[in-house]
Amino acid sequence: MRNTLKAATLESKFPLLAVEADCIISKDADITAVFEVELPELFTVTAAEYEAIHAAWAKAIKVLPNYTVVHKQDWFIREDYHSQTDKENLSFLSRSYELHFNERPFLNHKCYLYLTKTTKERMRMQSNFSSLCRGFIIPKEVDKDTTAHFLDTVGQFARIVNDTGLVRLRRLGGDEITGTEDKAGLVEKYFCLSMADTTTLEDIELGDDGLRVGDKHVSVHTLSELDALPNKVGTDCRYERLSTDKSDCKLSFASPVGLLLSCNHLYNQYVFLDDSGENLQRFEKSARNMQSLSKYSRSNQINKEWIDLYLNDAHSFGLTSVRAHCNIIAWTDNPMEVKNMRNDVGSQIAMMECKPRHNTVDAATLYWAAMPGNGADFPAEESFYTFIEQALCFWVEETNYRSSVSPFGLKMSDRISGKPLHVDISDLPMKRGVTTNRNKFVLGGSGSGKSFFMNHLARQYYEQGTHVVLIDTGNSYQGLCSLIHQKTGGKDGIYFTYTDENPIAFNPFFTDDKVFDIEKRESIKTLILTLWKKDNEPATRSEEVALSNAVALYIRRIKENESIIPSFNTFYEFVKTDYRKILEEKQVREKDFDLAGFLNVLEPYYRGGEYDFLLNSDKQLDLLGKRFIVFEIDQIKDHPILFPVTTIIIMELFINKMRRLKGVRKMIIIEEAWKAIAKEGMADYIRYLFKTVRKFYGEAVVVTQEVDDIISSPIVKESIVNNSDCKILLDQRKYLNKFSQIQSLLGLTDKEKAQILSVNMSNDPQRKYKEVWFGLGGVQSTVYATEVSLEEYMCYTTEESEKVEVEQLAEQLDGNIELAIKRLAEKKRAQSSEIPNAYGI
Structure with a gap:
């Protein structure tokens, strides 16, 4: 027509x-x-x-x-x-x-x-x-x-x-x-x-x-x-x-x-x-x-x-x-x-x-x-x-990645385009009933981008008001912690590490507000018992009562007398003098509580002893209000004295935060240190943390890279995996032949297995990133990309030469780490149009 x-x-x-x-x-x-x-x-x-x-x-x-x-x-x-x-x-x-x-x-x-x-x-x-x-x-x-x-x-x-x-x-x-x-x-x-x-x-x-x-x-x-x-x-x-x-x-x-x-x-x-x-x-x-x-x-x-x-x-x-x-x-x-x-x-x-x-x-x-x-x-x-x-069959049935509607979360990137996305893997899944806790289990081999992802997560959680406690064994968070320390004028970003010149030191008896609740008193007693008794030598009931009384009387004394400086030294002196008189008045027999033996065993931690630095820090630092704390324990993880004490203090610190900071988000991240913690009779702390932290608006995160560890360790299997509704896996292709064991242990579906094995399979060569898989309660699972700016790369890097470069430039700029990072990033952009791989490959 x-x-x-x-x-x-x-x-x-x-x-x-x-x-x-x-x-x-x-x-x-x-x-x-x-x-x-x-x-x-x-x-x-x-x-x-x-x-x-x-x-x-x-x-x-x-x-x-x-x-x-x-x-x-x-x-x-x-x-x-x-x-x-x-x-x-x-x-x-x-x-x-x-x-x-x-x-x-x-x-x-x-x-x-x-x-x-x-x-x-x-x-x-x-x-x-x-x-x-x-x-x-x-x-x-x-x-x-x-x-x-x-x-x-x-x-x-x-x-x-x-x-x-x-x-x-x-x-x-x-x-x-x-x-x-x-x-x-x-x-x-x-x-x-x-x-x-x-x-x-x-x-x-x-x-x-x-x-x-x-x-x-x-x-x-x-x-x-x-x-x-x-x-x-x-x-x-x-x-x-x-x-x-x-x-x-x-x-x-x-x-x-x-x-x-x-x-x-x-x-x-x-x-x-x-x-x-x-x-x-x-x-x-x-x-x-x-x-x-x-x-x-x-x-x-x-x-x-x-x-x-x-x-x-x-x-x-x-x-x-x-x-x-x-x-x-x-x-x-x-x-x-x-x-x-x-x-x-x-x-x-x-x-x-x-x-x-x-x-x-x-x-x-x-x-x-x-x-x-x-x-x-x-x-x-x-x-x-x-x-x-x-x-x-000719209908399109999928859409691109969506950002979460939750106000809380972290920035990840779209797998195809690299567009930033807001992802909530903590709060929204809990509200929707997808998960029952915020705990996270992170598994990724060496070079998979694990450190970068954890730096990225910890930094964003910290900036949103979370109290972050990190236990590390490889200086992975030193750059981020130093930057926070400088930006807060030394009020936050506390980094504990052990060197002969500056050994790691605490003061478990100090608090800003002089509040010693049940958790605080119990942690002090646990610490002293660990120093006093061996693992195969449990304390008798009378010894526990005597120690409990000593701690309670000492706490009362420092509350009443402000001239007494709370420390292990003054506690030791109190037990040696005033508490001795109290025991004599009560006619406590030596077989019920051997005071001389008690003082003799604890003498190495008293003034002039081999470990007198450990519990007598003069910094009078109350970690309850510090929001970013890193414990780097690589040097002491095999030490029979320092490691158990340090671990107890770290756990006490987080449990104290957990119970006293009402309505405040808190997170403990345990890197490869969990292996050492599990060896030293600290399994009860791990179990307690993963089972109860959800009740106190907190989350526990364990990070590991060895497949054999998660397969063989009953601590991980029973406590960590079963009580972590959020699983985070990075590149697993090197474990392809072992993946059936991982799948069985983590309870992964075939859908989740296919997603995990697709990680980093087809990355865009024009972008530098590593992919990461999030699994929430066996219900939701997605692969995202962790892509960071050059400034973030310079802050997060674990490459020794690059860390030294940042530190040396910061020294020339009167210790200004932020300015050093900024100048190095500008220099590298000027040298090459290609952004360096943020994962050291």
Whole structure:
């Protein structure tokens, strides 16, 4: 049919009439309900879950009435990350992190679903009878019963899909569809091909040389013919780049034209519900015609066989005959990139084993029909006959990573684009019942980026008000602790380590507020008992009572007499003099409490003794109020005296924080030191911590790199793993042959195993990062990237030469570590455009 109409404005051809009761009403009385669709995140869905989503869509579509258009529209818009440097109290490292990602491009994804009830005549409309080509449109009377029935089925549709728990539909209101004076609606955004809140429409050119929307050059590729489709479709496909011989990474069948296509594009997926019975009768008639003409052409005979197969499947399996269509509307602002864009779209379509078809004939009509609420204007000749189940295989079923809505969390990066994401692995999972505690178990081999991730986590938790206590054996946190110490003017960032010149020293008897609660008194008694008795020599009841009285009387004495300096020295002197008199007055026998033996055993810790430095620190430092404390115990982890005492004091410190700091988040991170702690009879502390810390708004974190340790240690297996609902695993590929043991020990599912083994499988060479897997309560699991700025790298680095470089420059700058890091980062950027690998590889 030739169009003989005079020129007309698009406004006069606009097919939408109004939005009433949150439904779009077209001028042909088509009614459209609009939903925003929330899909599961990329790389987090298994084959079984894809099948469940597919089955739910199919079940939901079957409740819709005949002559309904199901139109799913996925928006993929290229955007740039805008750094948030205007926040108050943003630290030096946080600001550097934000600036590092400034203008980082990423693909933003939004998904909408339009359910349009139309008529039999409109469903058969072809492109030459589109509303774009008609001189007038005659509105029809709306049947109230038909409309009410349709809206009922729409509600059922949404309920069926939402019940999966994997996909969520949210009905859009009128203002979200049409927009307001200061906020763009969905229709406006479509005509601008932009998700920004622009209320100014751009000009549209529907010319012979292509489609143009404003400055955007549009290209349309279609899947509208059976000859262009693959021989076999499925609900999912194997993503080879992240799969191994022992694991499969699954994506939806249509994922190549989703987030894996990096240009701006819309992916429109249609299912047209005609009268299935009529369709099958038409095919029966066509098959008979082909049979009668088969002697004249072999193609007629073959077509007859194909139609028979279609009819047999429909009747044998009770399938619903529908029409389907998919198209990709891609665009670019740069006319020089149009050809590359078309090639990209075509190659991704070919990844689905489909034949790409660049549509230049119906581009304007397809763009017009994809308008929200105008699905009934779709040209029927651009669709192909299939069944609901096969049509749904062409739907994209995943979205990009989402940031957590929780105010608390840490910054990680998107696996594909590197966009920063806000991730909460502590609070939100607890609130939603995914986890029952905040404890974390971290496993990663040497060189997997474990130290960088833990520095990244500890620093961000500290900046959000957490009290962090770290037990380390390799100086991994020295740079971060020194920076905090300097920024707080020495009030925080306390670093304890043992050297002969400056041995590690404490004063367990000192508190700022002179409050000695039960926990404090018990920890002092435990400490003295450890110094006094051997592991195989338990104290008698009378000895415990005598010691308890001595501690209680000494505490009372220092509270009453402020001239007494609390320390082990004054405690020893108190026991030697005043407490001796008290025992003599009570006539306590030597066999019940050997005072002379007690003083003799503890003499090495008294003034002038071999270990007199250990419990008599003159710094009078109350660690209760310090929020970042590091104990580096590598030098003493095998010492029979220093290590047990140090461990008790550390545990007492954290338990004191745990019980006295009400409503304050606290965290203890035990690196490889847990192995030494477990050896020295400290297992009870570990068990106590992991079982009770959750009750005091705290979390315990154990970090290890040896697989054999976690497999063989009963302490880890019973206490740590079973009481850590958050598992964090880094690159495990070197343990591929042992991974079945790890999987069994940690109780990992096959889905989680596939995700873990995909870590660092296909990293972007243009970015320097390491991936990390988070597993929450066996319910949620995702792989993120740990990418840091150059300033953070210089702070976190464990490379000796780089640490020395920072320290030497800081000395030249009067000890200003922050300025030293800043200057080194600028120097390295000037030397090379390639950012150094933040993980020493």
